[in-house]
Amino acid sequence: MAEALVIGATVGTAFSELYAAVKIAVLQVAWCHNYCRSLEQVLDMHLPIFEQIRFNLQAPLSDLEQHYLLRFSQKLGEGKLLLESCLQLRFGWANRISQIRYSRQILKLQEEILLHLQQLPALNALQLQQINISLQDMCEQWDKNHAEVMGSLKSGNLIPITEGARQLGAAGKLADEDQQGHRLDELTNQDQILWVAWVASGKQRWCYPFAKIRKCEVFFEDRIHFVTVSQSPDMRSLLCTIWKEVVGGPVPQFQTVEDAYRQVNGKLRSIMPSKRRLLVLDDVWSKGHLQNLSFEVEGLKMMITTRHAPALQTQNSHTYRLDLLNEMDAESLFCKWAFGQYSIPAWVEEPQVVKEVILECKGLPLALKVIGASLSTTAGQSPAAYWQPLGEYQKDALLGRLQTSIDALDPMLRECFLDLGAYPEDSRWSADALLDIWVYVRGMKWVDAVLALVELGNRGLIDFSGAATSVGAIWRAVECNSGHELYISQHDVMRDLALQLGAIQKNQYPPYSHCKRLLMPRQGENVPSDWQSEEAAMAEVISIHIGAMKEDCWPTGLAFPHARALLLHFQERRRSRNHLPPFLGSMCKLKVMLIKGDINNARSTDVGGLVELQSLHIDGRNRPSGFNLPKLEKLRADGARDENILASALCRSRHLKVLDMLCCLHVGPIPENVVGEYWNALTYLRLLDCGGVKKLPQSLGNLSNLHTLELAYCGSLKKLPQSFVRLNNLKVLYLRNCGLEKLPETFGNLRGLERLSLEGCRWLQHLPESLGQLSALRTLWMGAVDKMKSLPAAWEVGGLALPLIGSLERVSCDERMVPCWKARYPPGHPLPEFKLYP
Secondary structure, eight states: OHHHHHHHHHHHHHHHHHHHHHHHHHHHOSTTHHHHHHHHHHHHHTHHHHHHHHHOOOSSOOHHHHHHHHHHHHHHHHHHHHHHHHHHOOOSGGGHHHHHHHHHHHHHHHHHHHHHHHTOTTOOHHHHHHHHHHHHHHHHHHHHHHHHHHHHHHHTTTOOOOHHHHHHHHHSSOOOHHHHHHHHHHHHHSSEEEEEOOTTSOHHHHHHHHHHSHHHHHHTTTOEEEEEOOSSOOHHHHHHHHIIIIIOSOOOOOOSHHHHHHHHHHHHHHHTTTSOEEEEEEEEOOHHHHHTTOOOOTTEEEEEEESOOTTTOOTTEEEEEOOOOOHHHHHHHHHHHHHSSSSOOTTOSOHHHHHHHHHHTTTOHHHHHHHHHHHHHSSSSOSHHHHGGGGSOOSSHHHHHHHHHHHTSOHHHHHHHHHGGGSOTTOEEESHHHHHHHHHTSOOOHHHHHHHHHHHHHTTSSEEEGGGGSHHHHHHHHHHTOOTTOEEEOOHHHHHHHHHHHTOOTTSSSOOOSSOEEEOSSOBSSOOGGGGSTTGGGOSEEEEEESOOOGGGSOTTOOOTTOOEEEEEEOOOTTOOBOOOGGGGGOTTOOEEEEESOBOOOOHHHHTTOTTOOEEEEESSOOGGGOOOTTOOEEEEESOOOTTGGGSGGGOOTTOOEEEEESOTTOOOOOHHHHHHHOTTOOEEEEESOTTOOOOOGGGGGOTTOOEEEEESOTTOOOOOGGGGGOTTOOEEEOTTOOOOOOOTTGGGOTTOOEEEOTTOTTOOOOOGGGGGOTTOOEEEOTTOTTOOSOOGGGGGTGGGSHHHHHOOEEEEOGGGHHHHHTTSOTTOOOOEEEEOO
C-alpha cells in the first residue's frame, strides 16, 4: 500500500510541475504557442486519469507496473525541462532550427504521454476511447508539422550562416594577393614553405587560398596537390596517395614504407624537372613524418602547415608564422557568427560583456567561430551567464573555452556531438551512417536527426563540404530518408573535445554522456587492452580505427552484448583483406554497423547473431553474401564485388526501405522473386555505376511505396519495363548516363513525378508524348542527350492544355534545345528557368 502511495505521489507531482510549465509556456512562448496549447488540452482532457493515479492507485503493484509508472514520472519530468528550455529560447533567425526541433519534441512528448496512458490498467471504456481519439489527432498534427518543416527547408530559412562567415571563421581575413604573390616569389627560391600557427588558428585555410591564386596556378601549371598528414598517419597509405595524386597511374604494391618512399622518389625524379609541381602537406606533426614525405627532386616545391616549426625547419625552408587575430578582426568574426553582422548590434544591452567574451577567445578563429555561433542560439537574453564559465576551465585553455559551447546544447544535441568522435581524425565522411545511429540508437525521428545535423553545422561544431552546404541537399535528405549527399568533416580540435567530454565518468559533473562509448582516439595496430574490462563490455557505441587484421590478430575474450552501433575503419592497404572480429557474434543488440575497408567473405558464423541489425553500410571490395539480416531496413554498399548480392540473403529483408548500391560493377540482374516478395517496403533505390544491371524486372512496378529511383551510369540498361509506369508514388527519377534508347509510351502515367533526370542518355532519340501529362514535374535535366533533335510534335498545338507547361519550373539542357522549349509556350506565358548544360 505504501509503495502505491509513494509512486502515485511521484507521478502526481511530476504531472503538476509539467502542467504548471505548460500553462506558463502557452502565455509566454509565441513561436510554439499552438504546440503548447495542444499539449495543455490533452492534459486537461485526461486530468481525471492523473488524479486517479495520484490518489486512488490500486495496491499492490507488480514490479512491472512500478517500473512503468516510475518511467512515466521520468518522462513527465523530461517534459517539464523541455518546456523550460522553450521559455528560455530567444526568438530570431539564429534559433529557427532549435524552434523546429523543440516544437517536434513537444509533439513527441504529447504522443508519449498518450501512449503511456493507454497502457495503464483499470481504464474504463470512455477513458480508453478518449485516448485513442487523441492519438488519431496526433497523426494529423505530425503530418502538418512535417509539411511546415519541408516548407522551411525548401525556402532555405534554416541555414543562417553565410559563406563569408564560414571563410572568415576558418582563418580570419585573408591576406591580399600582393602578399600572396610575395610568398610565391619566396617559394620559387626555396624548396619548402612552412606555415606555422597555433592550433585551430586556420593554417589550412591560409595556405589553401595561396595555392589556388591564379598566379600560383599558372606558375605550377595547375599541378598542385593536397595531402593531409595528421597526428598518427599511415605512411604507406600516404605514399600511395602521393603516387596517385602526383605521379598518376596504377599504384605499385609497396612492401614497406621504405620501399614505397624509394619507388615514389625514383618515379618523381624521372618525371621532373620538366614539370613544376607543388605538394601541400597539411598538419605535419613531427620531423620523422616529414622525412618520409620529403623528396629531393628538382622542380618539386613543398608547402607544409604545422604547429611545431623548430622540428621541421631546414636550410632550404622559409617560415611564415600566422599571428592570432587582432582585436578588430576578432570582433568582426565573432559578431558575424553571433549576430549575423560584423559589429556588435545596437540592441545588445551589455556590449562590454560581449567584448569580454571576445577577449577570452584569445584571437583563436575556431574559438570565436564556435562560441559566437553558440551565443547566437543559447538560452536567455544576455550573454553574461554564458561568458562567466569561459574562465573556469584551466587545464586546457582552448578546449575549456570550446566546452562552454557544448554546455549550451540540450542533452540530445550534446549526445549527437559526442557521437562525432567515432569517426577518424582529419576525415570527410557521408552523414548517412551517423544519422542512422541517431535514429536507431538515440531514438530520433529521421527529420529530427537531419535537423540536429544542420544545427551542429550552424553552431560551427561540424563543417559541411561540397554540395552538402546547399539547401536542396538537406531538403532531399529529409525527403528521401538518405543522407548520402551530406558530406561533413570536423576540426581535429572539436573531435578531441568530443572524445574528452565523452570520456567523463558518470560520477563527475557535468554528466556529459549517459550512453557509453568505446572510441579509438587515433589509428592503432591493435584493440586497446583496457577494452577487455567489465565496464567496456557495457559500451553502446564502438568505433575501431585499425590496421590490417587477420583472424588471429583479434584479441580473444572480447564481448559487447550491449553494443548498438559498431564502426569498423580498416586502414586501406593494397591487397590486404581483413577478417571481421570474433566478438561480432556477441552483439545481439546491434542496430547500426559500418565497415570501411576490404574484408574476407563474411561467414554465417561471423554475423549470424545480428538479428536486430537495421542499418548496414559496407565500403570496400567485399562479398557480403554471408549476411542474413531479417530486420534490415537500410543497406548501403560501395564497391562490393559480389555479383549475386541482389539475389543474396542480404537483400531478402521484408523491412528493407533504403537500398543504395554504388560502384558495384559486377552486380548481377535484379531477381523477379526478390523484388516481388521482399521489397514491398522499399522507398529509396539507387544503383549508381552498376554496369551489370542490363534490365529491370517486371515486378518493379509493384513497389507502391517507392519514392526515389536512381539508375545512374548503368550503361547496359537499354529500356525500362512496361510495369514501370505503375510506380504511382514515385517523386524522383534519375536516369543519368544510362544506355536507354526510349522511354515507355505510357510514361505520363507517373503523375506524381516531380524531378526527372535524363542527362547523358545519348541514345535517347525522343520523349514520349505522354510526358506532357506530368502535371507535378518541376525540374527536368536533359543535357547531353545527343540524338534528340526536337520535342514531340504533338506538344506544338497543346499550349496551356499540356499540364507540363504549367508545372515546369527549371530545365537544364543543351543550348540547341532551348528554342524548342520556348516554342511550346504561348506568347506572354512565364518560361521555366533555363540552365545550359554543362
